Amino acid sequence: MEKLKSCIILMIIFLISALSVLPINAQQEQPELDPEVKKLIEQTPMKKNYKESGAVILLKEGRDVVNADGTTKYTGHIVGKILDKKAKTDHNQIVIGFNSYYEDISLDYARTIRADGTIQEVSKDAIQIKTSGESSRRYTDMRRLTFSLPSLKVGSVFEYQYTERQKRPIIPDEWVAGFRF
Numbered sequence: 725m726e727k728l729k730s731c732i733i734l735m736i737i738f739l740i741s742a743l744s745v746l747p748i749n750a751q752q753e754q755p756e757l758d759p760e761v762k763k764l765i766e767q768t769p770m771k772k773n774y775k776e777s778g779a780v781i782l783l784k785e786g787r788d789v790v791n792a793d794g795t796t797k798y799t800g801h802i803v804g805k806i807l808d809k810k811a812k813t814d815h816n817q818i819v820i821g822f823n824s825y826y827e828d829i830s831l832d833y834a835r836t837i838r839a840d841g842t843i844q845e846v847s848k849d850a851i852q853i854k855t856s857g858e859s860s861r862r863y864t865d866m867r868r869l870t871f872s873l874p875s876l877k878v879g880s881v882f883e884y885q886y887t888e889r890q891k892r893p894i895i896p897d898e899w900v901a902g903f904r905f
């Protein structure tokens with residue numbers, strides 16, 4: 725009986741030790757950058773090339789997929805570089821509007837890429853869906869996906885991707901498209 729107790733205690737200690745190491749290894753693992761994004765960052769001109777700008781958008785792409793029922797899935801991907809302190813403040817909080825009656829939205833990923841190449845992902849608690857503040861006296865389906873980019877500094881690059889999925893067609897049996905800037 726004494727041997728069994730000792731064996732169980734050793735197994736518990738082993739499991740606790742093994743589980744306590746897992747989070748440390750998970751934090752050390754860095755996400756990979758897309759080769760295209762890596763190349764854009766490497767080729768980014770210096771601030772002197774953009775004297776009037778505090779930030780430069782390196783990539784802004786969108787992809788629409790039209791489903792058989794006329795609904796769409798839109799994926800937006802943005803990469804930018806901070807060139808001065810004011811732009812850091814301007815780009816620290818990202819806001820993406822959407823109509824919650826017609827659409828669902830999700831943040832696929834968002835991160836800051838520091839000048840030394842380290843990547844810091846947006847924490848889950850920095851992501852919120854808020855009611856749009858258009859008018860407090862009337863009901864609205866407009867919402868805002870908001871998130872804060874971590875450790876944004878001059879010289880940092882930010883990257884995020886989001887997906888909007890249309891829940892129902894705006895006009896039944898018809899496909900309706902919009903364009904974003």
